[in-house]
Amino acid sequence: MRGLMQDVPLTIDTIFRHAEQHHGDVPIVTDGPAGRSRSTYAEWAQRTRRLGGVFDTLGISADGRIGTFGWNSQRHLELYFAGPCSGRVVHTLNIRLFPEQLTYIANHAEDEVVFVDRTVLHLLWPLIDTMKTVQHVVVMDDGGDNEVPDDPRVLDYETLLADAQAVDFHITDEGSAAYMCYTSGTTGNPKGVVYSHRSTYLHTMGVISPNAFGLSVRDAAMPVVPMFHANAWGIAHAGPAAGAAMIMPASMMQPKALADLIVEEGVTFTAGVPTIWQGVLPHLAGRPHKLREIGCGGSAVPKALSEAYREQVGLPILQAWGMTETHPVASSGILPPRFEDADDEARAAWRARAGIPFLGVEARIVDADTLEEQPWDDEATGELQVRGPWCAAAYYNPDAGVELTTPDGWMKTGDVAAMSPDGNIRIADRTKDLIKSGGEWISSVDLENAIMSHPKVKEAAVVGIPHPKWDERPLACVVLKEGETATEEEILEHLKPQVAKWWMPEGVEFIDEVPKTSVGKFSKKDLRSRFAEYVTKQ
Template structure:
């Protein structure tokens, strides 16, 4: 006997179209070296569709790997959906890899194009001649006046978008590859992990559960965790599915800049590694963090003293998350069960 409920492919096209249809007026904020830039989901969606046309115009193959070498920004979020929603595979390149590791990863993945922030081009360009599969390097001007090489392989992001036509998104097979990351937490060269559309959508949905991250439309999310690190722990995709407001921190991850964004943009949910929150701790005094409801911390164990310091200063303790690149990456989230909440710290 077969069930009669609808069977529909779980692809990233659906979170994208949901955000486009329901949340067109919601903001996406990006911090840049030249100031705060604001756009809306509606504008973002139109540009993302144009970016799909850019990938067609560049001749990227049907399942070609689309590399990114960029900070957290609205442009990077455009790439997060334009690549997989046109059947290509998003490949976020970790800007903190050693040059030889970076060269290995991009070559092993057979990236056909790399979209790079201008401020990071100086790290990528010396490797290009050793990356025969990379036919184009598309530069995203993030406000830093670094030199751009005079080379036919270099293209300008905004110029390409201006010349492109929006395209319709369609992916038939939910098991086809949507994105890939390489983990350096291993012996030898980094190992590639490939995420399907289905796994990505399921990860988005699991991040919205009340007993995991509880990502919701009401959230203002500050993903300090980089979009090149395990897909920003899935927040860049889950937030789109939920229709959350995004605050993208850009290249300035200094404690003062992060604290300033949390306060000025009324962030409700922030995520980053312990070293980030250790630095921000000294910036908490005298600021208004009344909008903040949770801080996700992962990447390494959260020191009890750090979590307790946040509890004492702003009334919000750390939420410890655990995962791996291989688990999309969310594996578990630490909450104290209701049956244990009356126990003393010694008993816990």
């Protein structure tokens, strides 16, 4: 027997019309070198419809790829909706990728046009001749001072918009492609994930729900996490869908500028990676604000950082977990009522976990070889695998041998995790960052957390280095806080009561900073090659 309900597809133009019709007076604020510009969803919607007309004028194919290369801004939000709502596919180019990766992904996705913020034009323009399918470069003047090349391919965003006709949006197939995001693994070529209208819609509903970010008309949402990477954790869709004000930092990503934006624009919700919040803390501490939630993810949130926010800003950090392949948000950890009477330590320990999978994502941990499920006892670990309508099924035209899905239909995350009895995820490590010592696994993440609880330590990364007897042994790479000094012995003494003896690092190397990948994560590949020749003590 069939249900007798309307066959209305889950498409992004529904979100667009919702914001246009019902939240027209809600503000969109974009920061910039020349100050903040103010607009509304009504203006944004009108411009977005005209942007659909621009795509027609430029002759973009019916499902052509539209590259974007820019900060979090109102214009980027126009592209986010005009693209999929007119049937095209928005391909967000990560401005922090290496040049050869940018060339690779623009060609692999077959971008027909790239929209670029003037402040980052110098990163893109030198590559333009290597991007074989790109016919137009549309410059969005965000107050940057890069010279705009005198070239027939170069067009101005506002000029195009002023001349364009507004168009109607009617997507009928919820399975059609909406966005492409490439994920830059530490090996091989970047891999393209293709979000659909349906997956975007459902992820948006998941992100809005109160167990996640809980967005409503009462909020002013500031995505610090970039729109050029993993769709800004869904906030760029959740804002319009919830009628929340959008506060866009654009290129003004300095910690003080972010803190000012939070305070002055009444931001209630924001999200970004731990490094960002580390930097913002001293600029926000003690100031009046309206924040009710700070989302954090991308890499594990140090407990110390969350607690520092609780003490100095008045609210702890909410940890979320996910990856480009999960749209990206898949779990988060808001505190259930049973912690009402718990002490700070117990609450902080809960918050330090990756959280409960959202409704719409199912999770399991398995032996990666046998696919045998591991028990949820918070001790057994296994590869975390997920399933759900906003999990990727496959990469876009992947290199030979790259497989995302198990034979029984689950997505391989490459994370190693344990699960508490109620299915709260504790990420133990990335599969490839685990250290195999004498046949046993050591979690680099657990060691890093233990080291980072030392008051003099700013950052720590632990990598496996070759060892003649044990195959691999951990090496601690430590960045001290400004003005501090410490010895290897001091760090190791601090670790002793916290970790098993055979987990103790072979040595401690003090470094100036932990090298980061293009998306701000620790680049352990760099550290491993830097210390490949490290001579162990025994």
